[in-house]
Amino acid sequence: MSATFGVIVFPGSNCDHDAYHAMAHVMNAKTKFLWHKDTDLSDIDFLLIPGGFSYGDYLRSGAIARFSPIMQSVIEFAEKGGPVLGICNGFQILLEAGLLPGAMMHNQQLRFVCKQTHLRCETSDTLFTRNIEEGRVLQIPVAHGEGNYFTDEDQLKKLQDNDQIVFRYCDSQGKVTEEANFNGSVDNIAGICNPQRNILGMMPHPERAVEELIGSDDGKLIFESVLDELAVA
Amino acid sequence: MYKATVNITLRKSILDPQGKAAHNALKNLGLKEVDQVRIGKLIELDIDADNKEEAHKVAETACSKLLANEVMEDFEIEIHEN
Numbered sequence: 001m002s003a004t005f006g007v008i009v010f011p012g013s014n015c016d017h018d019a020y021h022a023m024a025h026v027m028n029a030k031t032k033f034l035w036h037k038d039t040d041l042s043d044i045d046f047l048l049i050p051g052g053f054s055y056g057d058y059l060r061s062g063a064i065a066r067f068s069p070i071m072q073s074v075i076e077f078a079e080k081g082g083p084v085l086g087i088c089n090g091f092q093i094l095l096e097a098g099l100l101p102g103a104m105m106h107n108q109q110l111r112f113v114c115k116q117t118h119l120r121c122e123t124s125d126t127l128f129t130r131n132i133e134e135g136r137v138l139q140i141p142v143a144h145g146e147g148n149y150f151t152d153e154d155q156l157k158k159l160q161d162n163d164q165i166v167f168r169y170c171d172s173q174g175k176v177t178e179e180a181n182f183n184g185s186v187d188n189i190a191g192i193c194n195p196q197r198n199i200l201g202m203m204p205h206p207e208r209a210v211e212e213l214i215g216s217d218d219g220k221l222i223f224e225s226v227l228d229e230l231a232v233a
Numbered sequence: 234m235y236k237a238t239v240n241i242t243l244r245k246s247i248l249d250p251q252g253k254a255a256h257n258a259l260k261n262l263g264l265k266e267v268d269q270v271r272i273g274k275l276i277e278l279d280i281d282a283d284n285k286e287e288a289h290k291v292a293e294t295a296c297s298k299l300l301a302n303e304v305m306e307d308f309e310i311e312i313h314e315n
Contacts, residue, residue, distance in 0.1 A: 108250050
């Protein structure tokens with residue numbers, strides 16, 4: 001039986017169709033949309049929380065979406081070990097829901113940044129990166145105004161010690177530099193996972209990097225990892 | 234009825250880029266006396282409670298559960314009788 005991917009749609013999500021396209025048409029995975037009022041995830045094997053501006057980013061990015069009916073089911077799904085990927089606003093929602101530690105602040109230079117970035121894969125020990133060797137540089141675009149990842153020193157140390165930092169902003173050669181850290185994130189963090197390693201939040205958009213035609217297909221490596229994991233699970 | 238005035242500010246230890254940008258603009262305006270700018274949010278809640286303490290409790294729950302993100306923000310609550 002093939003795995004079913006679910007893409008959650010909140011009012012204000014705007015990368016949901018990109019995510020659907022990447023998974024259904026490029027990766028040929030069985031994919032369905034889930035409305036934020038749905039609560040039944042029993043036929044879902046992998047959950048994707050897409051980017052966008054859920055609830056208009058009112059109060060703080062992701063703060064209101066966290067109270068959507070589907071989020072309780074997402075928390076239960078994740079606690080049972082179900083794989084969850086939050087991209088951009090999806091990452092912000094995972095932070096607000098407490099599924100990942102930390103918070104997002106406005107980009108340091110206060111501008112919305114939409115550009116191609118380089119990420120260094122820091123660990124292959126997640127189901128999202130099992131096919132990506134450590135140190136490999138991926139080219140994946142970002143598009144956000146609030147992607148300045150913040151956490152206090154104690155929590156940062158935990159992330160480092162537990163190998164929870166999955167992606168860091170770097171230059172094209174894989175060097176983690178201050179210049180590459182365009183939004184001011186603590187420790188150049190672009191993506192982190194939970195201690196159980198089944199939840200990944202990342203600001204860059206792998207679903208927008210699945211076809212050479214539009215600049216890069218490095219994002220496919222993440223979706224391929226997930227599909228391989230689910231095929232053997 | 235009570236009115237709660239909630240002040241939400243970025244934690245002191247956190248750099249406030251909006252405040253910094255506004256500070257630079259104020260300096261350009263010639264207001265050299267301004268030494269620091271921090272920008273936050275002001276939220277007003279009308280609360281139906283029996284007494285001031287109860288109203289404060291409601292406002293505190295609202296802040297810690299939703300209105301403020303305590304990872305990066307502090308909040309202060311003032312309760313006034315309406």
